[in-house]
Amino acid sequence: MKTHYIHLHPEPFSQVKNGTKNIECRVNDEKRKTFSVGDQLVFENRGNGEKLFSTISNLYTYDTFSDLCEKHPPSTYGGTSKEEFLKNMQQYYTKEDERNFGVVGIEFSLI
DSSP states (O other), X not given: OOEEEXXXXXXXXXXXXXXXXXXXEEEOXXXXXXXXXXXXXXXXXXXXXXXXXXXXXXXXXXSSHHHHHXXXXXXGBTOSSHHHHHHHHHTTOOHHHHHHHOXXXXXXXXX
């Protein structure tokens, strides 16, 4: 079992903490390809350094964030709509990132 760290801005961190978000979405780059079901995932709040500990329960890989949205309701990844989620992802990842790496939905359960 490995331990992985993910830094989150205060709002998504709060969603993880209060249980309204249980899938973290990222590009499936080399770092994320080392994640496995059963690994520990530690979320760190960029605002105050608070940490939450969880276990990876599933990994969902897709070609694009849009594909991910088609398979999972926005409530599982902290969004209110597909459009809002996709706009938010554009702040962090380019279309080229999506094409080069694909995306991964990291489902987790808080410990």
